[in-house]
Amino acid sequence: MGVALGRWGRRLSVPLLLGVGLWFFAPDVGAAKVKGQLANFMELENPVWAEATQVKNRGYSFREPVATVPAKYRKLFPHIPKELCVALLAKSAQKPPKPILIRVGGGRTTPVSIVVPPGTQFTFQNTDPFVHELYGVGINTFNPAATVRGGTRDWTVPSAGSYEVRDRRAPSLRMWIVAEPNVAAIAYPNMKGEFLLDAKEPGEYEIQAFFAGKKLGPATPVSVGPRDLTIKDVIKVAPDPKKEKAADDKDKK
Numbered sequence: 001m002g003v004a005l006g007r008w009g010r011r012l013s014v015p016l017l018l019g020v021g022l023w024f025f026a027p028d029v030g031a032a033k034v035k036g037q038l039a040n041f042m043e044l045e046n047p048v049w050a051e052a053t054q055v056k057n058r059g060y061s062f063r064e065p066v067a068t069v070p071a072k073y074r075k076l077f078p079h080i081p082k083e084l085c086v087a088l089l090a091k092s093a094q095k096p097p098k099p100i101l102i103r104v105g106g107g108r109t110t111p112v113s114i115v116v117p118p119g120t121q122f123t124f125q126n127t128d129p130f131v132h133e134l135y136g137v138g139i140n141t142f143n144p145a146a147t148v149r150g151g152t153r154d155w156t157v158p159s160a161g162s163y164e165v166r167d168r169r170a171p172s173l174r175m176w177i178v179a180e181p182n183v184a185a186i187a188y189p190n191m192k193g194e195f196l197l198d199a200k201e202p203g204e205y206e207i208q209a210f211f212a213g214k215k216l217g218p219a220t221p222v223s224v225g226p227r228d229l230t231i232k233d234v235i236k237v238a239p240d241p242k243k244e245k246a247a248d249d250k251d252k253k
């Protein structure tokens with residue numbers, strides 16, 4: 001099941017949240033709920049996969065396609081409850097939340113993508129039985145350092161921008177942190193693309209999806225009142241492959 005976090009967040013799955021380490025998020029009483037759905041997210045490609053296909057990286061694979069498995073499931077697609085973050089952007093800058101716990105284990109961080117205001121503090125906890133050596137790419141305040149089993153290390157986002165976290169001992173482990181001054185709430189969709197946000201106050205907002213440290217498509221403006229809001233149109237986070245193919249076929253004629 002996916003996780004939706006609003007105003008630093010609404011919970012859809014308590015057991016999963018405990019595993020994720022986002023237990024500190026607490027929904028605001030009386031906050032309006034903004035419900036929506038994402039589309040085309042199965043077309044997204046994690047940069048780690050793209051790099052693995054390059055011969056120079058020697059990312060060999062002995063997997064073979066299974067004919068009994070539907071074609072759409074044979075194609076790699078992201079686990080959006082971890083990898084795709086939906087942000088509710090206000091018109092003004094927001095205060096950073098309480099320190100955020102990021103669990104490092106099983107070859108990944110939880111979550112993989114997150115959007116926060118600058119000044120947010122992160123605590124990375126190693127849940128694996130072996131050492132991790134996390135570092136921030138091009139970040140002189142987050143140099144490589146060994147974190148033993150059960151150990152933690154802290155880092156505070158210095159300013160607005162996109163930051164990538166890697167692990168010297170596990171090159172495929174990657175995380176993206178986007179520091180956005182106006183982020184008022186975030187959500188993690190379920191595998192159907194459904195998400196739920198908590199808007200602390202009525203007003204004009206924008207909904208923006210983030211993946212691998214980048215924005216996905218244009219922002220969706222929403223006007224939030226005292227009552228819950230359901231966005232009627234799905235939010236497309238990637239091009240529709242069928243429409244693109246049709247357009248290409250038309251151009252060739």
